[in-house]
Amino acid sequence: MGMSEQDRRQASSLQRPPTSDSEAWEVYWEAQGQSWRSQPEIDGERQKHLTERRSIKPDIEQGIYPFKAIKLNRADIEWLLATHENGRGPVDWKDESQRERKGLDLRGTDLSQADLSGLPLTCMLGGLKVNEPATDEQRNMAAVRLEKAHLYATHLQRANLCWAHLQEAHLSWAQLQEAYLRWAQLQGAHLYGAQLQGANLRETRLQGASLSRAELDGVHLNEATLSDEKYGPARLADVRWGEVNLAVVNWTPVKMLGEEHRAHLSKAVDDYRVAVRANRQLAVILRDQGLNEEADRFAYRGQVLQRQVWRRQHRYLKYLGSWFLWLLAGHGYRPLRSVLWYLVIILGFALAYYTFGHLSLWPPDAFVYSLTSFHGRGFFPGLEGKHSLHDPLIMLAAFEAVIGLFIEISFIATFTQRFFGR
Numbered sequence: 001m002g003m004s005e006q007d008r009r010q011a012s013s014l015q016r017p018p019t020s021d022s023e024a025w026e027v028y029w030e031a032q033g034q035s036w037r038s039q040p041e042i043d044g045e046r047q048k049h050l051t052e053r054r055s056i057k058p059d060i061e062q063g064i065y066p067f068k069a070i071k072l073n074r075a076d077i078e079w080l081l082a083t084h085e086n087g088r089g090p091v092d093w094k095d096e097s098q099r100e101r102k103g104l105d106l107r108g109t110d111l112s113q114a115d116l117s118g119l120p121l122t123c124m125l126g127g128l129k130v131n132e133p134a135t136d137e138q139r140n141m142a143a144v145r146l147e148k149a150h151l152y153a154t155h156l157q158r159a160n161l162c163w164a165h166l167q168e169a170h171l172s173w174a175q176l177q178e179a180y181l182r183w184a185q186l187q188g189a190h191l192y193g194a195q196l197q198g199a200n201l202r203e204t205r206l207q208g209a210s211l212s213r214a215e216l217d218g219v220h221l222n223e224a225t226l227s228d229e230k231y232g233p234a235r236l237a238d239v240r241w242g243e244v245n246l247a248v249v250n251w252t253p254v255k256m257l258g259e260e261h262r263a264h265l266s267k268a269v270d271d272y273r274v275a276v277r278a279n280r281q282l283a284v285i286l287r288d289q290g291l292n293e294e295a296d297r298f299a300y301r302g303q304v305l306q307r308q309v310w311r312r313q314h315r316y317l318k319y320l321g322s323w324f325l326w327l328l329a330g331h332g333y334r335p336l337r338s339v340l341w342y343l344v345i346i347l348g349f350a351l352a353y354y355t356f357g358h359l360s361l362w363p364p365d366a367f368v369y370s371l372t373s374f375h376g377r378g379f380f381p382g383l384e385g386k387h388s389l390h391d392p393l394i395m396l397a398a399f400e401a402v403i404g405l406f407i408e409i410s411f412i413a414t415f416t417q418r419f420f421g422r
Contacts, residue, residue, distance in 0.1 A: 346369075
Protein backbone atom coordinates (compact mmCIF):
# COMPACT_ATOMS: atom_id res chain seq x y z
CA MET A 1 0.00 0.00 0.00
CA GLY A 2 3.06 2.27 -0.11
CA MET A 3 3.14 5.29 -2.42
CA SER A 4 5.83 5.89 -5.02
CA GLU A 5 8.07 8.95 -4.72
CA GLN A 6 6.27 10.59 -7.63
CA ASP A 7 2.90 9.97 -5.98
CA ARG A 8 4.21 11.50 -2.76
CA ARG A 9 5.34 14.64 -4.53
CA GLN A 10 2.01 14.96 -6.32
CA ALA A 11 0.09 14.43 -3.08
CA SER A 12 2.17 16.96 -1.17
CA SER A 13 1.74 19.55 -3.93
CA LEU A 14 -2.06 19.07 -4.00
CA GLN A 15 -3.71 21.96 -2.19
CA ARG A 16 -6.09 21.30 0.66
CA PRO A 17 -9.60 21.99 -0.60
CA PRO A 18 -12.13 24.33 0.98
CA THR A 19 -13.90 22.87 3.98
CA SER A 20 -17.29 22.84 2.30
CA ASP A 21 -16.20 20.99 -0.84
CA SER A 22 -16.73 17.33 0.09
CA GLU A 23 -15.98 15.98 -3.39
CA ALA A 24 -12.67 17.84 -3.48
CA TRP A 25 -11.76 16.38 -0.11
CA GLU A 26 -12.36 12.85 -1.39
CA VAL A 27 -10.00 13.52 -4.29
CA TYR A 28 -7.49 14.96 -1.88
CA TRP A 29 -7.60 11.95 0.44
CA GLU A 30 -7.32 9.58 -2.51
CA ALA A 31 -4.14 11.38 -3.53
CA GLN A 32 -2.88 11.05 0.05
CA GLY A 33 -3.36 7.27 -0.08
CA GLN A 34 -6.25 7.42 2.40
CA SER A 35 -9.15 6.47 0.15
CA TRP A 36 -11.24 5.45 3.15
CA ARG A 37 -11.49 9.12 4.19
CA SER A 38 -14.33 11.29 2.90
CA GLN A 39 -14.79 14.12 5.40
CA PRO A 40 -13.00 17.47 5.64
CA GLU A 41 -10.20 17.35 8.19
CA ILE A 42 -11.15 18.57 11.66
CA ASP A 43 -9.78 21.95 12.73
CA GLY A 44 -6.73 22.52 14.91
CA GLU A 45 -8.69 23.08 18.10
CA ARG A 46 -10.53 19.79 17.70
CA GLN A 47 -7.27 18.00 16.91
CA LYS A 48 -5.71 19.38 20.08
CA HIS A 49 -8.67 18.25 22.17
CA LEU A 50 -8.62 14.72 20.75
CA THR A 51 -4.84 14.53 21.20
CA GLU A 52 -5.22 15.43 24.89
CA ARG A 53 -7.95 12.87 25.32
CA ARG A 54 -5.93 10.15 23.57
CA SER A 55 -3.13 10.62 26.12
CA ILE A 56 -5.42 9.61 29.01
CA LYS A 57 -4.32 6.33 30.58
CA PRO A 58 -7.16 3.80 30.78
CA ASP A 59 -8.27 2.59 34.22
CA ILE A 60 -10.68 -0.35 34.20
CA GLU A 61 -11.58 -0.12 37.88
CA GLN A 62 -12.45 3.57 37.65
CA GLY A 63 -14.00 3.24 34.21
CA ILE A 64 -11.65 5.80 32.70
CA TYR A 65 -10.95 5.65 28.94
CA PRO A 66 -9.60 8.21 26.46
CA PHE A 67 -12.88 8.97 24.72
CA LYS A 68 -15.42 7.74 27.22
CA ALA A 69 -18.83 9.46 26.99
CA ILE A 70 -17.56 11.75 24.21
CA LYS A 71 -19.67 12.04 21.06
CA LEU A 72 -17.43 11.45 18.05
CA ASN A 73 -18.37 11.68 14.39
CA ARG A 74 -16.86 10.26 11.21
CA ALA A 75 -14.46 13.17 10.73
CA ASP A 76 -13.09 12.64 14.25
CA ILE A 77 -12.58 8.91 13.67
CA GLU A 78 -10.92 9.49 10.30
CA TRP A 79 -8.38 11.86 11.89
CA LEU A 80 -7.76 9.47 14.79
CA LEU A 81 -7.14 6.62 12.36
CA ALA A 82 -4.79 8.67 10.20
CA THR A 83 -2.73 9.74 13.25
CA HIS A 84 -2.92 6.37 15.04
CA GLU A 85 0.39 5.30 16.62
CA ASN A 86 2.17 8.55 15.75
CA GLY A 87 1.03 8.53 12.16
CA ARG A 88 1.48 4.82 11.41
CA GLY A 89 -2.21 4.69 10.57
CA PRO A 90 -4.88 2.02 10.89
CA VAL A 91 -4.23 -1.70 11.17
CA ASP A 92 -4.06 -3.38 7.76
CA TRP A 93 -5.73 -6.80 8.10
CA LYS A 94 -4.29 -7.96 4.78
CA ASP A 95 -0.80 -7.60 6.24
CA GLU A 96 -0.58 -10.55 8.65
CA SER A 97 2.35 -8.96 10.44
CA GLN A 98 0.00 -6.18 11.62
CA ARG A 99 -2.73 -8.35 13.07
CA GLU A 100 -1.26 -8.18 16.57
CA ARG A 101 -1.34 -4.38 16.60
CA LYS A 102 -3.90 -2.57 18.71
CA GLY A 103 -6.49 -0.50 16.90
CA LEU A 104 -8.17 2.64 18.17
CA ASP A 105 -9.21 2.63 21.82
CA LEU A 106 -12.86 3.60 21.58
CA ARG A 107 -14.04 2.05 24.81
CA GLY A 108 -16.99 3.93 26.27
CA THR A 109 -17.19 6.23 23.23
CA ASP A 110 -20.55 7.44 21.92
CA LEU A 111 -20.72 6.67 18.19
CA SER A 112 -24.45 6.14 18.01
CA GLN A 113 -25.94 6.92 14.59
CA ALA A 114 -22.49 7.82 13.23
CA ASP A 115 -21.68 6.93 9.63
CA LEU A 116 -18.52 4.81 9.83
CA SER A 117 -19.09 2.85 6.63
CA GLY A 118 -15.95 1.41 5.04
CA LEU A 119 -13.55 2.66 7.72
CA PRO A 120 -10.55 0.49 8.70
CA LEU A 121 -11.42 -0.10 12.36
CA THR A 122 -9.56 -3.41 12.45
CA CYS A 123 -8.55 -4.54 15.97
CA MET A 124 -10.33 -1.58 17.58
CA LEU A 125 -10.99 -1.70 21.32
CA GLY A 126 -14.70 -1.28 21.95
CA GLY A 127 -14.98 -3.31 25.14
CA LEU A 128 -13.07 -5.36 27.70
CA LYS A 129 -11.58 -8.69 26.77
CA VAL A 130 -13.27 -11.82 28.04
CA ASN A 131 -10.26 -12.79 30.15
CA GLU A 132 -9.91 -9.35 31.75
CA PRO A 133 -11.13 -9.44 35.38
CA ALA A 134 -14.00 -6.98 35.64
CA THR A 135 -17.51 -6.65 37.02
CA ASP A 136 -20.57 -6.41 34.81
CA GLU A 137 -20.77 -2.70 35.61
CA GLN A 138 -17.17 -2.16 34.56
CA ARG A 139 -17.74 -4.07 31.32
CA ASN A 140 -20.79 -1.99 30.56
CA MET A 141 -18.84 1.25 31.17
CA ALA A 142 -16.20 0.11 28.69
CA ALA A 143 -18.69 -0.84 25.99
CA VAL A 144 -18.71 1.36 22.88
CA ARG A 145 -22.09 2.81 21.90
CA LEU A 146 -22.94 2.14 18.26
CA GLU A 147 -26.73 2.11 18.30
CA LYS A 148 -28.10 2.72 14.79
CA ALA A 149 -24.58 3.40 13.53
CA HIS A 150 -23.85 2.88 9.84
CA LEU A 151 -21.10 0.28 9.57
CA TYR A 152 -21.66 -0.87 6.01
CA ALA A 153 -18.57 -2.79 4.78
CA THR A 154 -16.60 -1.46 7.76
CA HIS A 155 -13.41 -3.36 8.58
CA LEU A 156 -13.84 -4.73 12.09
CA GLN A 157 -11.65 -7.81 11.93
CA ARG A 158 -10.61 -8.97 15.40
CA ALA A 159 -12.32 -5.92 16.92
CA ASN A 160 -13.18 -6.21 20.60
CA LEU A 161 -16.89 -5.44 20.75
CA CYS A 162 -17.76 -7.32 23.94
CA TRP A 163 -20.85 -5.77 25.56
CA ALA A 164 -20.99 -3.27 22.67
CA HIS A 165 -24.31 -1.52 22.10
CA LEU A 166 -25.11 -2.29 18.46
CA GLN A 167 -28.89 -2.23 18.55
CA GLU A 168 -30.30 -1.58 15.07
CA ALA A 169 -26.81 -0.93 13.71
CA HIS A 170 -26.28 -1.36 9.96
CA LEU A 171 -23.53 -3.96 9.59
CA SER A 172 -24.30 -5.26 6.11
CA TRP A 173 -21.18 -6.67 4.42
CA ALA A 174 -19.10 -5.67 7.45
CA GLN A 175 -15.80 -7.52 7.85
CA LEU A 176 -16.10 -9.08 11.32
CA GLN A 177 -13.74 -12.03 11.00
CA GLU A 178 -12.47 -13.15 14.43
CA ALA A 179 -14.28 -10.26 16.11
CA TYR A 180 -15.17 -10.54 19.79
CA LEU A 181 -18.91 -9.94 20.13
CA ARG A 182 -19.60 -11.78 23.36
CA TRP A 183 -22.51 -10.26 25.29
CA ALA A 184 -22.92 -7.69 22.49
CA GLN A 185 -26.34 -6.10 22.07
CA LEU A 186 -27.25 -6.75 18.42
CA GLN A 187 -31.02 -6.60 18.67
CA GLY A 188 -32.50 -5.47 15.39
CA ALA A 189 -29.09 -5.12 13.76
CA HIS A 190 -28.67 -5.60 10.01
CA LEU A 191 -25.95 -8.16 9.30
CA TYR A 192 -26.84 -8.96 5.70
CA GLY A 193 -23.81 -10.52 4.03
CA ALA A 194 -21.57 -9.80 7.00
CA GLN A 195 -18.34 -11.81 7.19
CA LEU A 196 -18.32 -13.36 10.66
CA GLN A 197 -15.96 -16.28 10.18
CA GLY A 198 -14.37 -17.22 13.49
CA ALA A 199 -16.22 -14.52 15.42
CA ASN A 200 -17.23 -15.03 19.03
CA LEU A 201 -20.97 -14.44 19.48
CA ARG A 202 -21.41 -16.30 22.75
CA GLU A 203 -24.35 -15.00 24.77
CA THR A 204 -24.92 -12.33 22.13
CA ARG A 205 -28.35 -10.75 21.85
CA LEU A 206 -29.49 -11.28 18.25
CA GLN A 207 -33.24 -10.78 18.64
CA GLY A 208 -34.71 -9.20 15.54
CA ALA A 209 -31.31 -9.11 13.82
CA SER A 210 -31.05 -9.85 10.10
CA LEU A 211 -28.34 -12.43 9.40
CA SER A 212 -29.39 -13.13 5.82
CA ARG A 213 -26.46 -14.28 3.67
CA ALA A 214 -24.05 -13.77 6.55
CA GLU A 215 -20.91 -15.96 6.67
CA LEU A 216 -20.92 -17.73 10.03
CA ASP A 217 -18.33 -20.44 9.51
CA GLY A 218 -16.59 -21.11 12.82
CA VAL A 219 -18.74 -18.66 14.79
CA HIS A 220 -19.32 -19.42 18.49
CA LEU A 221 -23.04 -19.10 19.28
CA ASN A 222 -23.13 -20.57 22.77
CA GLU A 223 -26.25 -19.33 24.58
CA ALA A 224 -26.92 -16.70 21.91
CA THR A 225 -30.43 -15.22 22.11
CA LEU A 226 -32.32 -15.21 18.82
CA SER A 227 -35.79 -14.04 19.81
CA ASP A 228 -37.72 -11.97 22.34
CA GLU A 229 -41.02 -10.10 22.56
CA LYS A 230 -39.59 -6.61 21.99
CA TYR A 231 -37.43 -7.16 18.90
CA GLY A 232 -38.94 -10.41 17.66
CA PRO A 233 -36.96 -13.28 16.09
CA ALA A 234 -33.78 -13.09 14.04
CA ARG A 235 -33.86 -13.49 10.25
CA LEU A 236 -31.78 -16.43 9.03
CA ALA A 237 -32.54 -16.88 5.32
CA ASP A 238 -29.57 -17.93 3.18
CA VAL A 239 -27.14 -17.91 6.11
CA ARG A 240 -23.94 -19.79 5.34
CA TRP A 241 -23.53 -21.77 8.53
CA GLY A 242 -20.34 -23.66 7.70
CA GLU A 243 -19.10 -25.53 10.78
CA VAL A 244 -21.21 -23.63 13.31
CA ASN A 245 -22.34 -25.79 16.23
CA LEU A 246 -26.08 -25.14 16.49
CA ALA A 247 -26.53 -27.52 19.41
CA VAL A 248 -25.30 -24.78 21.79
CA VAL A 249 -28.14 -22.41 20.77
CA ASN A 250 -31.31 -22.37 22.84
CA TRP A 251 -33.97 -22.82 20.14
CA THR A 252 -36.90 -23.07 22.56
CA PRO A 253 -37.76 -19.32 22.59
CA VAL A 254 -37.65 -19.19 18.77
CA LYS A 255 -41.31 -19.82 17.98
CA MET A 256 -40.86 -18.54 14.43
CA LEU A 257 -38.10 -17.01 12.33
CA GLY A 258 -37.93 -13.31 11.54
CA GLU A 259 -38.85 -14.00 7.92
CA GLU A 260 -42.17 -15.50 8.98
CA HIS A 261 -42.84 -12.62 11.35
CA ARG A 262 -42.23 -10.17 8.51
CA ALA A 263 -44.44 -12.15 6.12
CA HIS A 264 -47.36 -12.12 8.54
CA LEU A 265 -47.06 -8.33 8.76
CA SER A 266 -46.70 -7.64 5.03
CA LYS A 267 -48.94 -10.45 3.68
CA ALA A 268 -46.78 -10.37 0.52
CA VAL A 269 -46.26 -13.62 -1.38
CA ASP A 270 -42.55 -12.94 -1.87
CA ASP A 271 -42.06 -12.56 1.87
CA TYR A 272 -43.88 -15.85 2.47
CA ARG A 273 -41.63 -17.56 -0.07
CA VAL A 274 -38.53 -16.27 1.72
CA ALA A 275 -39.99 -17.48 5.02
CA VAL A 276 -40.54 -20.96 3.55
CA ARG A 277 -36.94 -21.05 2.31
CA ALA A 278 -35.53 -19.85 5.63
CA ASN A 279 -37.37 -22.50 7.64
CA ARG A 280 -36.43 -25.32 5.29
CA GLN A 281 -32.78 -24.27 5.16
CA LEU A 282 -32.56 -24.16 8.94
CA ALA A 283 -34.32 -27.53 9.23
CA VAL A 284 -31.72 -29.12 6.93
CA ILE A 285 -28.71 -27.81 8.85
CA LEU A 286 -30.27 -28.74 12.20
CA ARG A 287 -31.02 -32.27 11.01
CA ASP A 288 -27.48 -32.63 9.65
CA GLN A 289 -26.25 -31.93 13.17
CA GLY A 290 -28.61 -34.50 14.70
CA LEU A 291 -31.02 -31.94 16.16
CA ASN A 292 -34.08 -33.69 14.78
CA GLU A 293 -36.69 -32.29 17.17
CA GLU A 294 -35.68 -28.70 16.41
CA ALA A 295 -35.43 -29.53 12.70
CA ASP A 296 -38.95 -30.98 12.68
CA ARG A 297 -40.34 -27.81 14.21
CA PHE A 298 -38.92 -25.55 11.51
CA ALA A 299 -39.71 -28.01 8.71
CA TYR A 300 -43.32 -28.01 9.90
CA ARG A 301 -43.37 -24.19 9.86
CA GLY A 302 -42.10 -24.33 6.29
CA GLN A 303 -44.98 -26.59 5.25
CA VAL A 304 -47.56 -24.34 6.90
CA LEU A 305 -46.12 -21.25 5.22
CA GLN A 306 -46.04 -22.99 1.84
CA ARG A 307 -49.80 -23.27 2.06
CA GLN A 308 -50.00 -19.48 2.37
CA VAL A 309 -47.84 -19.16 -0.75
CA TRP A 310 -50.20 -21.38 -2.75
CA ARG A 311 -53.24 -19.46 -1.56
CA ARG A 312 -51.74 -16.13 -2.62
CA GLN A 313 -50.70 -17.63 -5.95
CA HIS A 314 -54.34 -18.78 -6.47
CA ARG A 315 -53.26 -22.42 -6.68
CA TYR A 316 -56.31 -23.53 -4.79
CA LEU A 317 -56.09 -27.29 -5.41
CA LYS A 318 -52.64 -27.42 -3.85
CA TYR A 319 -53.81 -25.11 -1.09
CA LEU A 320 -56.77 -27.37 -0.24
CA GLY A 321 -54.60 -30.48 -0.44
CA SER A 322 -52.05 -28.95 1.90
CA TRP A 323 -54.79 -27.81 4.25
CA PHE A 324 -56.20 -31.36 4.34
CA LEU A 325 -52.77 -32.88 5.09
CA TRP A 326 -52.28 -30.33 7.84
CA LEU A 327 -55.70 -31.15 9.30
CA LEU A 328 -55.13 -34.89 9.03
CA ALA A 329 -51.63 -35.26 10.45
CA GLY A 330 -49.94 -31.86 10.54
CA HIS A 331 -47.97 -32.83 7.41
CA GLY A 332 -46.66 -35.85 9.31
CA TYR A 333 -45.35 -33.80 12.23
CA ARG A 334 -48.51 -34.21 14.34
CA PRO A 335 -49.15 -38.00 14.33
CA LEU A 336 -51.51 -37.90 17.31
CA ARG A 337 -53.85 -35.83 15.18
CA SER A 338 -54.22 -38.84 12.84
CA VAL A 339 -55.06 -41.13 15.74
CA LEU A 340 -57.69 -38.67 16.91
CA TRP A 341 -59.30 -38.46 13.48
CA TYR A 342 -59.22 -42.25 13.18
CA LEU A 343 -61.14 -42.67 16.43
CA VAL A 344 -63.61 -39.89 15.55
CA ILE A 345 -64.45 -41.51 12.20
CA ILE A 346 -64.74 -45.06 13.59
CA LEU A 347 -66.92 -44.01 16.53
CA GLY A 348 -68.98 -41.60 14.44
CA PHE A 349 -69.86 -44.21 11.85
CA ALA A 350 -70.46 -46.81 14.58
CA LEU A 351 -73.08 -44.49 16.03
CA ALA A 352 -74.61 -44.06 12.57
CA TYR A 353 -74.71 -47.83 12.01
CA TYR A 354 -76.43 -48.34 15.33
CA THR A 355 -78.96 -45.59 14.52
CA PHE A 356 -79.85 -47.00 11.09
CA GLY A 357 -79.45 -50.66 11.93
CA HIS A 358 -80.46 -50.88 15.58
CA LEU A 359 -82.67 -53.91 14.92
CA SER A 360 -79.68 -55.98 13.75
CA LEU A 361 -76.62 -54.12 15.10
CA TRP A 362 -76.08 -53.58 18.78
CA PRO A 363 -73.34 -51.15 19.92
CA PRO A 364 -70.47 -53.69 19.94
CA ASP A 365 -71.53 -54.97 16.52
CA ALA A 366 -71.83 -51.44 15.16
CA PHE A 367 -68.29 -50.64 16.31
CA VAL A 368 -66.85 -53.78 14.69
CA TYR A 369 -68.82 -53.10 11.50
CA SER A 370 -67.43 -49.54 11.37
CA LEU A 371 -63.88 -50.78 11.93
CA THR A 372 -64.23 -53.39 9.21
CA SER A 373 -65.83 -50.97 6.77
CA PHE A 374 -63.04 -48.46 7.26
CA HIS A 375 -60.30 -51.02 6.52
CA GLY A 376 -62.24 -53.71 4.61
CA ARG A 377 -63.94 -51.38 2.15
CA GLY A 378 -67.51 -51.98 3.34
CA PHE A 379 -67.74 -55.81 3.13
CA PHE A 380 -68.85 -57.61 6.23
CA PRO A 381 -69.77 -61.29 5.94
CA GLY A 382 -73.17 -62.17 7.31
CA LEU A 383 -74.95 -58.91 6.50
CA GLU A 384 -75.19 -59.18 2.72
CA GLY A 385 -78.31 -61.29 2.84
CA LYS A 386 -80.00 -59.06 5.41
CA HIS A 387 -79.48 -55.74 3.67
CA SER A 388 -79.89 -54.64 0.05
CA LEU A 389 -77.52 -52.26 -1.72
CA HIS A 390 -80.15 -49.53 -1.27
CA ASP A 391 -80.10 -49.94 2.48
CA PRO A 392 -78.75 -46.84 4.32
CA LEU A 393 -76.47 -49.11 6.34
CA ILE A 394 -74.75 -50.45 3.21
CA MET A 395 -74.53 -46.98 1.70
CA LEU A 396 -72.93 -45.64 4.89
CA ALA A 397 -70.46 -48.53 4.83
CA ALA A 398 -69.49 -47.71 1.26
CA PHE A 399 -69.09 -44.04 2.15
CA GLU A 400 -66.88 -44.93 5.12
CA ALA A 401 -64.84 -47.23 2.88
CA VAL A 402 -64.12 -44.34 0.50
CA ILE A 403 -63.15 -42.08 3.39
CA GLY A 404 -60.96 -44.81 4.85
CA LEU A 405 -59.18 -45.39 1.55
CA PHE A 406 -58.55 -41.67 1.04
CA ILE A 407 -57.27 -41.18 4.59
CA GLU A 408 -54.98 -44.21 4.41
CA ILE A 409 -53.47 -43.03 1.12
CA SER A 410 -52.97 -39.53 2.52
CA PHE A 411 -51.59 -40.93 5.74
CA ILE A 412 -49.06 -43.14 3.95
CA ALA A 413 -48.03 -40.36 1.55
CA THR A 414 -47.63 -37.83 4.36
CA PHE A 415 -45.51 -40.03 6.57
CA THR A 416 -43.45 -41.32 3.65
CA GLN A 417 -42.56 -37.75 2.78
CA ARG A 418 -42.04 -36.97 6.47
CA PHE A 419 -39.61 -39.78 7.24
CA PHE A 420 -38.09 -40.70 3.87
CA GLY A 421 -38.34 -37.47 1.86
CA ARG A 422 -35.95 -35.44 3.97
